[in-house]
Amino acid sequence: MILKKIVFNVNGVAAVRGFSDYVKRDLQLAYRSLGDTVAPLIFFTMVCTLVPLGLSPDTQRLSEVAPSMLWIMALLSTLLSIERIFIHDYEDGSLEQLLIAPQLIEIPILGKIVAHWLVTGLPLTLMSPLLGLMLSLPGSAYPALLLSLAIGTAYLSAVGAVGASLTVSLGRGGLLLPLLVVPLYMPIIIFGTATVTFAVDAMQWLGPLAAMGAMLCAAIALCPLAAAAALRFSSI
């Protein structure tokens, strides 16, 4: 019994270390290829500039579409970068090393998802008030925008990791990946835009935000399992 406990504790410590090691490693890698890391953020800004050019610079009309536009742009920016979560590891062979190592691979995968969110989702969230300002989003909506994007982009990273793991061995997965992942993203964009729109209309916006939180919890629990299963067959 005691022995079991010790073994469990040792495994627990190893698992936590695997998680934080992979977060650190992926953050370091992101820092070293800064151009790739910043590209989704620049894309986010540039596409937001297209909205007034394509629609109208009229502040009234812009503020009407701002919540949905910001959310769609954030989704597309995440989609642009999600392939990178496994592709470099696959190419340089470190993914294979991870797969043959005698440990759970779900924990390192969760670490990679968290690192991806820290590098893509979190900066997008932090930048969104600036773009909201440019799209004349009403002032009452900023807390909802920040919170919904923070939770929502984490969900996008987790579900996107499953798509990325399915297509990693294809090489030309960049074209296929959005096709697989976008249908799965549809619920989160419904709740995400609803949260911000409710806040604009001065309504209670905690409801849809709570639904997003629940979806994120489910995604954190299930997505590493699915991604691990997909990576195991892609290496054979």
Add this chain to the structure above:
Amino acid sequence: MAMGSTKWQWFYRLGSPRWFYEISGRWLPWLVCATIILLGVGLFWGLALAPPDARQGHSFRIIYLHVPASLLALAGYYIMAVTGAVGLIWRIKMSFMLMKSAAPIGAALTFMALFTGAVWGKPSWGTYWVWDARITSMLILLFLYLGVLALQRAFTSVEAGYRASAILALVGTVNIPIIYKSVDWWHTLHQPATLKLTSASSIHTDMLEPLVVMVCGFYVFYVLALCLFTRSEIVQQESATAWVKALATSESRT
């Protein structure tokens, strides 16, 4: 031990493509007959004998294609996911073959449901397309099917294609209830006041009976199509085995 092996024998036999090919070959004539009879009777009954609707006139008759297609489009996704799961868990190739065959049939049925819905929508609500909750969910279901289809065909290794699309089908299955609930909620949020789809749902028995026949007919047709697709998949994948070669030579001789 011997008892155990006979108990599971039927299960292992299911996993043999050759066994499935032979047994489904024996089913095919029956399935074809049942499909023709059920669909023929259902269509004639529904299109010619059933009384016209009081408000929609004859245009309501498209229900006899629309409802069975939508039902099977959704059921087909679960069939695909379940066969994919069985393939992943017990590593049964036969199950993967069924899953691969279920995808194009399901996608076609989903498209048919959307298309007949649009054709029906024009005379009864004056528009081909509305962002109704159920229509939007069906569209997302079509996207899910297309994703599975694209992934199946993307891999050079057949085995990898099977497994990848099975995992995607399972991920989609977990998401389908979430998608349905969220789209439903989204729709009540943006409820357009102009039309309602859910009203007038009480259907007269004279109209219901042919519909039941059509639903049964579509189910039999689905099984038939699944058998045919799976048989062609078996012949393709097992073309190196002796029995398929023997089959090919015997068929070219006759």
